[in-house]
Amino acid sequence: DAGITQSPRHKVTETGTPVTLRCHQTENHRYMYWYRQDPGHGLRLIHYSYGVKDTDKGEVSDGYSVSRSKTEDFLLTLESATSSQTSVYFCAIMEGTSGSGGTDTQYFGPGTRLTVL
Amino acid sequence: DAKTTQPTSMDCAEGRAANLPCNHSTISGNEYVYWYRQIHSQGPQYIIHGLKNNETNEMASLIITEDRKSSTLILPHATLRDTAVYYCIVRPNRDDKIIFGKGTRLHILP
Numbered sequence: 001d002a003g004i005t006q007s008p009r010h011k012v013t014e015t016g017t018p019v020t021l022r023c024h025q026t027e028n029h030r031y032m033y034w035y036r037q038d039p040g041h042g043l044r045l046i047h048y049s050y051g052v053k054d055t056d057k058g059e060v061s062d063g064y065s066v067s068r069s070k071t072e073d074f075l076l077t078l079e080s081a082t083s084s085q086t087s088v089y090f091c092a093i094m095e096g097t098s099g100s101g102g103t104d105t106q107y108f109g110p111g112t113r114l115t116v117l
Numbered sequence: 118d119a120k121t122t123q124p125t126s127m128d129c130a131e132g133r134a135a136n137l138p139c140n141h142s143t144i145s146g147n148e149y150v151y152w153y154r155q156i157h158s159q160g161p162q163y164i165i166h167g168l169k170n171n172e173t174n175e176m177a178s179l180i181i182t183e184d185r186k187s188s189t190l191i192l193p194h195a196t197l198r199d200t201a202v203y204y205c206i207v208r209p210n211r212d213d214k215i216i217f218g219k220g221t222r223l224h225i226l227p
Contacts, residue, residue: 035217042204043161058214090160105151106215108160108220 003027004109006091012115019078021033021112022025023091025071031094033106034058034066036087043090049074081116120207126222135192137221140173140207142186149208151215152190154201161204162173163215164190200225 003026013019023032033048035058045058047066055066063085065077078085091109122140129135141150165172165179167188172179178191192199192222204220 034214042219045214045216048214059216088158092160105163105166106153106161107163109158111158 004091004093004107006089006109008112010113011108012117013081014117015082016080019081019114019116021076021089021091021114023074023076023109025074025093027093027095028071029093029095030071030095031104032068033092034064034074034076035090035092035108036060036085037090037111038087046076046089060065081114083116086116101103120216121205121218123203123205123218123221125219126224128224128226129192129195130226132174132194132195135195135199135223135225137190137192137203137205137223138187139189140187141205141207142218144185144207150179150185150188151208152177152179152204153204153206153217154199155204155220156201164203166208195223195225196224197227 005024007022025058028073031050034046036046037043044060047055047058047061049055049068052068052071069073089112092106094104094106120141121138149166149168152164153161154164155161165177165180167176167179181188202220202222204217206215208215
């Protein structure tokens with residue numbers, strides 16, 4: 001499982017409240033990713049990070065922000081949660097020697113199920 | 118947009134080989150083909166990847182056509198635990214993002 005944990009694993013919150021999801025890895029990987037998964041849409045990339053304080057947007061970044069102040073933690077924040085952000089959120093790391101490019105492989109965490117009422 | 122085309126769903130009898138096709142007709146020379154699967158409510162799991170040559174590991178075999186425009190993932194002796202959604206992904210070289218399509222839902226029938 002490449003030492004990836006996500007917390008919390010389940011969360012129910014109300015519209016308009018801030019929410020932060022945490023992804024923690026123990027193997028010092030440079031690249032980390034946040035995806036969301038919804039029925040009919042598959043996995044969609046939200047944001048990713050290629051190092052401490054280095055992040056970039058994915059396909060569906062609106063309404064989300066991220067932070068990476070240390071290598072092992074990648075935080076995903078919903079500043080004001082909406083019902084459309086009800087989803088399962090997966091964190092992933094990239095494992096490989098080059099840090100990018102065709103030969104590196106992603107490994108995923110167990111997921112966080114978020115419900116916004 | 119995903120650069121691959123896969124059937125929405127497939128069935129396979131338990132104990133038989135499951136052959137999952139993927140079309141990637143716009144693949145460029147240095148792009149790798151990756152396969153992942155996702156068992157219900159779990160995170161996606163890496164299976165195998167390749168560039169030009171066929172590849173085999175303990176989970177599966179990957180057959181890439183000579184023109185590289187399509188590939189087939191082979192699970193040699195499918196079990197009920199292989200029921201999952203299988204994603205074929207073309208990974209741009211020197212790109213640090215992986216974009217998933219909708220995959221193929223494989224049902225293994227007892």
